[in-house]
Each structure stands twice: as structure tokens, then as C-alpha cells.
Amino acid sequence: MESLTSRQKKALATRQKLLKTSLDLFNKYGFEHVSIEQITKACHVSKGTFYTYFPSKYDVILEKFKELDSFYSTLENKIDPLLPASGKILELYQEQMKYLTTVIGKDLMRTVYTAAMTNQVEQDHYLINPQRKIFQLMNIYIEEGIQQGEFRQDLPAARIQAIIQRCMRANVYDWLIHSDDFDLATEMAQFTAIVLSGLKNNQ
Structure with a gap:
């Protein structure tokens, strides 16, 4: 070089x-x-x-925040391929929450969420951009879950992903407005497990 x-x-x-x-x-x-x-x-x-x-x-924030997507790329090969789709999603979110709390931190995340709620950010902003690595991975796992009969057949993959994404953002938002005794990784695991249970095919 x-x-x-x-x-x-x-x-x-x-x-x-x-x-x-x-x-x-x-x-x-x-x-x-x-x-x-x-x-x-x-x-x-x-x-x-x-x-x-x-x-x-906003691009200043994104420059720092995009470190997350590099992190997600390293996770792809670490998730056990034998896990069911719901297990892969839970593991992905668990690792994401650990990274947010230990590397990114509350200050930057508050700034990202605040910026996303102002009119200074384009409509298709980074938090919901479908090209992000985490959403691409999520879509793979959801499609896998539908094909294998784990997830409901009456909802398209895009709708299931939208529901799971809201679950993630809601937990992160709660973490940002609560005191330090809010364990993001634990809360995310419990809440996501409940949401995923409702998305499973019970027939």
C-alpha cells in the first residue's frame, strides 16, 4: 500500500x-x-x-454510526447456521445491543435518534435504509423462517421485518430515556422473543 x-x-x-x-x-x-x-x-x-x-x-453522525454495518458484516459468519431463523434473529440482536452499549454509547445514539426526528434528515434516513447490512441479514433469516414453516405464511417477509425493526427501535428508545439500570441486551432479548413468538406459524 x-x-x-x-x-x-x-x-x-x-x-x-x-x-x-x-x-x-x-x-x-x-x-x-x-x-x-x-x-x-x-x-x-x-x-x-x-x-x-x-x-x-447528519452525514457527520452517519460517518461514525456506519461503523455498525462493518460490525454486522463480521457477525454474519459467527451466527450458528443450525439455529432456527428466530434464534439467528435473537442472536443478531443480542450482539447488536452489546455493541451499542459498549462501543457506540448512549450519547451518540441519542444524537442519531434526535436527528432522525428533525426535518434536517431525508425521509429515507439511515435508521430505516433497507440497504443496511443488518436489514439484509434480517431479510435472509425471515425468508428462511417462512420457507421452513417457522414463521407465519399470511404475512410477507417485508411486513415481518417491519415489525421486528420496530421492536428493535422501541427497545433502543427505551434504553435512551431510562437510567443506567436498563439492561438493553436483556430487555431486547425478552421483548424480541415475545414478538417472534407471535410471528411463528402455530398451525
Whole structure:
């Protein structure tokens, strides 16, 4: 691999500084209360420099949050292929919740959810983008569950996925508004198991 030139190193450093400063300001003042001008002043760069690296404030958050999708890619080969589809979904969510609590953290997740509820975010925002790795994996498991007769036959895979996604977002939201005694991984496992039970084919 070729080494970076001094110009490339400077550009990378500027981008990282913009990313860190933006996230720090979002956490301190709230996403909707921080302007791009505040970010650029704190970094001593122009607005044009900011837009060179990030199309919008929300893209700053996504840059950090997209680390999740790299994590999901590593999970794909770790989930036991002999588990039923519901078991694979539970294991996927368990690992996701552990990652959110130990790596991503509440501050960034609060910022992501706050930003998603403002008019500064496009309609098909990252939290519900079907191209995300976790949703692609979920669809594989759901289709598998339908084909093997584990899940109900009267609901399409897309509808089942929408229900399970709401389950995930509801638990994460509860985690964000509760104190630290809210165990996200445990609550997610219990709640998701109940939801999955209702989606199973009982015939």
C-alpha cells in the first residue's frame, strides 16, 4: 500500500477533526442546536472545507454510526447456521445491543435518534435504509423462517421485518430515556422473543 502524501495526511487530519468536534458539540448542545458555522469556527476552517468532507450535519453522525454495518458484516459468519431463523434473529440482536452499549454509547445514539426526528434528515434516513447490512441479514433469516414453516405464511417477509425493526427501535428508545439500570441486551432479548413468538406459524 502506498504511503499517504503530506497533503493527504493533512486532509485526513482535517476530516477527523471536523468529525470529532461535530460529535462533541452535538453531544454537548444537541444536534438541532449546533450549526455548521459553530463547527467550522471551533475547527478554524471555512464552511467550504466542511462541505468538502460532509454534505450535511447528519452525514457527520452517519460517518461514525456506519461503523455498525462493518460490525454486522463480521457477525454474519459467527451466527450458528443450525439455529432456527428466530434464534439467528435473537442472536443478531443480542450482539447488536452489546455493541451499542459498549462501543457506540448512549450519547451518540441519542444524537442519531434526535436527528432522525428533525426535518434536517431525508425521509429515507439511515435508521430505516433497507440497504443496511443488518436489514439484509434480517431479510435472509425471515425468508428462511417462512420457507421452513417457522414463521407465519399470511404475512410477507417485508411486513415481518417491519415489525421486528420496530421492536428493535422501541427497545433502543427505551434504553435512551431510562437510567443506567436498563439492561438493553436483556430487555431486547425478552421483548424480541415475545414478538417472534407471535410471528411463528402455530398451525
